[in-house]
Amino acid sequence: MATLAKNILGKYALLIVLLATMIVFEILLPSGVSLFSAHNLNNLIVQNSYVVILAIGMLLCIISGGNIDLAVGSIVILVGAIAGIFIVEWGMNPYLAIILCMIIGTLIGSWQAFWIAYIGIPSFIVTLAGMLTFRGIALIIMGARNIGPFPEEYRNLFNSFLPAHWLNDPSGSAIFVSTLVIGILVSAVIVVTKVVSYVQRQRKGYEVGNIGQEMLYPIIICAAILFLFYQLGHHNGMPAVLLIIGIVFVLYSYFTQNTTWGRHLYAMGGNEKAAKLSGIDTKKILFFAYANNGFLASIAALVVVARFNQASTQAGVGFELDVIAACFIGGASAYGGTGKVGGVVIGAIFMGVLNMGMSLLGADINLQRVINGFVLMAAVTFDIMSKKRRAVA
Amino acid sequence: MTPILEMEHITKVFPGVKALDDVNLAVYPGTIHALAGENGAGKSTLMNVLSGTYGYGSYEGRILFNGEECKFSNIKDSERKGIVIIHQELALNPYMSIGENMFLGNERGKPFRIDWTETYEKARHFLKTVGLEESPETLVQDIGVGKQQLVEIVKALAKNVKLLILDEPTASLNEDDSQTLLNLLVQFKNEGMTCILITHKLKELEQVADTITIIRDGTVVETLSKEKDSVDEHRIASGMVGRELGDYYPKRTNQKFGEICLEVKNWNVSHPLYRHMKVCDNVSFNLRRGEVVGISGLMGSGRTELAMSIFGKSYGADISGELSINGKSVNLKNVRDAIDNKLAYVTEDRKGQGLVLSNEIRPNITLAKTERIATFGFHLDKDLEISEANAYSKRFGVKSTGIEQIVGNLSGGNQQKVLLAKWMFAEPDILILDEPTRGIDVGAKFEIYTLVNDLISQGKSVLIISSEMPEVLGMCDRIYIMNEGKMIGELTSQEANQEKIMMMILQASKS
Numbered sequence: 001m002a003t004l005a006k007n008i009l010g011k012y013a014l015l016i017v018l019l020a021t022m023i024v025f026e027i028l029l030p031s032g033v034s035l036f037s038a039h040n041l042n043n044l045i046v047q048n049s050y051v052v053i054l055a056i057g058m059l060l061c062i063i064s065g066g067n068i069d070l071a072v073g074s075i076v077i078l079v080g081a082i083a084g085i086f087i088v089e090w091g092m093n094p095y096l097a098i099i100l101c102m103i104i105g106t107l108i109g110s111w112q113a114f115w116i117a118y119i120g121i122p123s124f125i126v127t128l129a130g131m132l133t134f135r136g137i138a139l140i141i142m143g144a145r146n147i148g149p150f151p152e153e154y155r156n157l158f159n160s161f162l163p164a165h166w167l168n169d170p171s172g173s174a175i176f177v178s179t180l181v182i183g184i185l186v187s188a189v190i191v192v193t194k195v196v197s198y199v200q201r202q203r204k205g206y207e208v209g210n211i212g213q214e215m216l217y218p219i220i221i222c223a224a225i226l227f228l229f230y231q232l233g234h235h236n237g238m239p240a241v242l243l244i245i246g247i248v249f250v251l252y253s254y255f256t257q258n259t260t261w262g263r264h265l266y267a268m269g270g271n272e273k274a275a276k277l278s279g280i281d282t283k284k285i286l287f288f289a290y291a292n293n294g295f296l297a298s299i300a301a302l303v304v305v306a307r308f309n310q311a312s313t314q315a316g317v318g319f320e321l322d323v324i325a326a327c328f329i330g331g332a333s334a335y336g337g338t339g340k341v342g343g344v345v346i347g348a349i350f351m352g353v354l355n356m357g358m359s360l361l362g363a364d365i366n367l368q369r370v371i372n373g374f375v376l377m378a379a380v381t382f383d384i385m386s387k388k389r390r391a392v393a
Numbered sequence: 394m395t396p397i398l399e400m401e402h403i404t405k406v407f408p409g410v411k412a413l414d415d416v417n418l419a420v421y422p423g424t425i426h427a428l429a430g431e432n433g434a435g436k437s438t439l440m441n442v443l444s445g446t447y448g449y450g451s452y453e454g455r456i457l458f459n460g461e462e463c464k465f466s467n468i469k470d471s472e473r474k475g476i477v478i479i480h481q482e483l484a485l486n487p488y489m490s491i492g493e494n495m496f497l498g499n500e501r502g503k504p505f506r507i508d509w510t511e512t513y514e515k516a517r518h519f520l521k522t523v524g525l526e527e528s529p530e531t532l533v534q535d536i537g538v539g540k541q542q543l544v545e546i547v548k549a550l551a552k553n554v555k556l557l558i559l560d561e562p563t564a565s566l567n568e569d570d571s572q573t574l575l576n577l578l579v580q581f582k583n584e585g586m587t588c589i590l591i592t593h594k595l596k597e598l599e600q601v602a603d604t605i606t607i608i609r610d611g612t613v614v615e616t617l618s619k620e621k622d623s624v625d626e627h628r629i630a631s632g633m634v635g636r637e638l639g640d641y642y643p644k645r646t647n648q649k650f651g652e653i654c655l656e657v658k659n660w661n662v663s664h665p666l667y668r669h670m671k672v673c674d675n676v677s678f679n680l681r682r683g684e685v686v687g688i689s690g691l692m693g694s695g696r697t698e699l700a701m702s703i704f705g706k707s708y709g710a711d712i713s714g715e716l717s718i719n720g721k722s723v724n725l726k727n728v729r730d731a732i733d734n735k736l737a738y739v740t741e742d743r744k745g746q747g748l749v750l751s752n753e754i755r756p757n758i759t760l761a762k763t764e765r766i767a768t769f770g771f772h773l774d775k776d777l778e779i780s781e782a783n784a785y786s787k788r789f790g791v792k793s794t795g796i797e798q799i800v801g802n803l804s805g806g807n808q809q810k811v812l813l814a815k816w817m818f819a820e821p822d823i824l825i826l827d828e829p830t831r832g833i834d835v836g837a838k839f840e841i842y843t844l845v846n847d848l849i850s851q852g853k854s855v856l857i858i859s860s861e862m863p864e865v866l867g868m869c870d871r872i873y874i875m876n877e878g879k880m881i882g883e884l885t886s887q888e889a890n891q892e893k894i895m896m897m898i899l900q901a902s903k904s
Contacts (some may be wrong), residue, residue, distance in 0.1 A: 259767075274747055276728065279732045
């Protein structure tokens with residue numbers, strides 16, 4: 001029993017810390033204010049959507065060997081500015097503009113990736129230069145003024161609620177029901193895939209663990225999802241960005257865990273020389289990680305401009321730091337080779353909860369920075385200490 | 394005459410290995426005392442005990458220097474007494490000047506105000522004593538390796554050295570630089586300095602050593618004095634080797650050699666950074682199907698570099714020569730090419746270059762050929778991976794809690810088995826095993842030898858690179874001897890013995 005508890009604690013430490021933090025805030029907050037309220041849960045998602053997207057991109061860079069990308073915030077403002085010019089100033093079709101922006105983001109990422117992967121310039125230097133360059137270019141083409149407002153057609157793609165967008169439902173009951181149905185469907189898919197894989201493994205004669213233990217995590221996740229959708233149903237429904245996050249999450253979880261390229265990425269981060277001697281093209285993988293980060297940064301940029309309804313000269317300031325922090329809190333190793341998409345998403349949510357909780361408590365913004373700094377230190381220290389302990393054992 | 398240094402009954406144990414076993418050493422003032430022995434014989438360990446790298450208490454025995462017992466707990470302690478060790482790898486900072494390097498950690502002036510005038514004045518003085526004309530303000534990176542070695546010596550002189558220990562000082566020097574260094578040592582000796590020289594070059598032993606102590610497997614075999622004993626190369630060679638072969642090499646049965654499956658002709662490789670240095674010099678060799686061929690030689694003889702340059706050019710620059718596999722000339726541009734041509738190279742450095750220590754056994758086994766467990770070329774079939782990893786882990790006898798155990802937590806022998814399993818998973822026909830049993834215990838060694846024999850019985854061919862002569866003699870059908878980047882000989886297993894091989898190596902470095 002003790003080992004089982006230890007197992008669960010070790011494996012789900014991050015999730016447990018997240019829940020504990022939420023409960024602590026719940027106790028501290030005055031009555032009537034709750035993190036779990038429909039309104040606040042919705043805000044939590046909407047306000048942190050871009051961090052989640054960027055953190056997944058950053059994670060791939062970090063896995064590849066502890067590399068970071070300091071330029072993400074600047075890519076966000078630059079792609080945002082380009083989107084503003086395309087859509088607001090030139091009146092381009094929003095869908096075409098979105099595709100062009102994603103291509104441009106990927107090209108910006110590829111530019112950095114080229115210097116890092118093929119010329120061998122340290123990622124810190126290349127992305128520090130990128131951080132300065134891209135922000136500078138953005139401010140030049142914006143003429144140092146905000147561009148907006150964006151047409152409703154564009155904003156609805158990111159800011160609307162599903163399925164409320166299509167329902168004419170003044171009472172809200174249809175919204176509630178349909179949102180809950182989405183939540184149930186998602187949960188059902190998770191539980192069914194887990195059970196099917198368990199049964200299949202058992203049938204093929206592979207070793208399987210205790211079903212209760214294996215299902216514990218998915219059940220907790222499903223419970224959280226059901227609760228979330230239940231609450232969102234009381235609000236306006238499921239925010240469209242949640243769908244975007246969901247797609248990005250599923251895609252990159254699959255990529256990192258279930259493809260040969262993902263496997264090679266982890267191997268390279270764990271031991272680059274061994275990866276090379278195993279016939280892995282480490283340069284190509286490093287190139288991909290940074291090019292991909294540009295791609296995801298462009299999606300984050302599109303989300304950000306839609307949310308603020310303008311391409312702002314202040315967009316993306318300090319994003320890189322929040323995102324890097326989310327990765328490390330989410331269990332990525334500062335030396336590369338480890339870290340999971342799911343963990344990083346929880347890391348980003350954790351940061352969001354911390355910020356929102358402290359704001360609701362009325363904590364000073366500077367105090368929030370202090371606390372965030374401590375949390376980051378604690379997370380990385382934990383990672384390094386537990387590695388040392390493992391090395392001794 | 395009383396010895397300046399006496400080391401009495403020194404025994405040093407590392408976990409699982411007795412590196413030094415009751416070693417006695419007496420060094421007389423004003424002499425050059427050579428320590429000879431194979432790689433891993435314990436020479437460097439003995440010197441590390443002396444210099445305090447392995448501090449007092451971590452070994453048994455007594456050290457007397459000038460008749461006084463010494464209990465050094467670190468290098469600083471021994472240096473204070475005038476014992477200075479110069480390691481094989483130079484420990485100079487390339488971005489600092491000669492003068493700065495010379496007094497690094499031993500700065501002139503006060504801790505908060507370095508006296509640069511004195512630093513450079515003294516440096517100039519010491520540089521003259523070794524015949525270096527460089528300005529002490531020259532950066533170390535701007536002078537050649539030979540001169541850097543001299544700077545190391547000057548650095549020792551600046552510490553008021555009484556006993557100078559040099560660990561293979563000429564290993565990376567060319568002929569002229571080596572001679573300069575040796576002359577200098579003789580000059581210092583005549584001025585009254587005492588010197589311990591670790592070397593396995595016969596020329597140095599003959600030319601400058603007054604006394605030679607031969608160490609083998611952590612014990613002193615004999616100490617020869619130039620004046621009393623007849624020092625000849627046979628005596629040294631047999632003293633250095635002569636290890637028991639033992640029974641721990643499993644026999645291969647009904648062996649038949651097939652066609653030549655790997656042939657290398659006139660292979661040249663340059664050092665990737667120092668292009669003028671030839672790491673492999675016109676090397677030719679071949680390997681037949683079903684054969685185990687060994688490449689014997691000392692560390693640094695270019696064997697690993699040879700293997701890696703063949704394995705998809707994963708080492709070196711300006712690689713030229715002819716490589717054919719199964720009679721067909723091939724050009725392996727990268728490691729992927731090599732793997733696709735059914736070649737595998739099992740590195741000597743399993744932790745640094747072989748395994749991803751932070752990963753589990755499962756992904757390590759499948760890493761060199763992930764396409765074997767992929768559908769559509771990219772989707773990992775995890776169930777298939779688990780069953781394959783289990784099968785290979787079992788076949789190679791990996792002792793673990795399961796394939797999900799982190800490789801970094803396995804013992805050396807088990808890591809080596811995972812590494813072998815990984816390369817067998819890549820389905821090669823030709824395996825190059827580089828130091829396949831380094832740092833693992835006798836039981837695990839036997840298992841690995843048995844695995845090699847299994848591979849041979851499946852019609853594969855194996856090339857073994859090993860510094861352990863008994864291993865090469867016990868396992869191989871044919872042995873190539875390599876020294877300083879050249880193939881200097883080829884022996885069949887019937888002709889070969891340890892003495893013959895060591896003689897070839899000693900003689901090659903003589904000319």
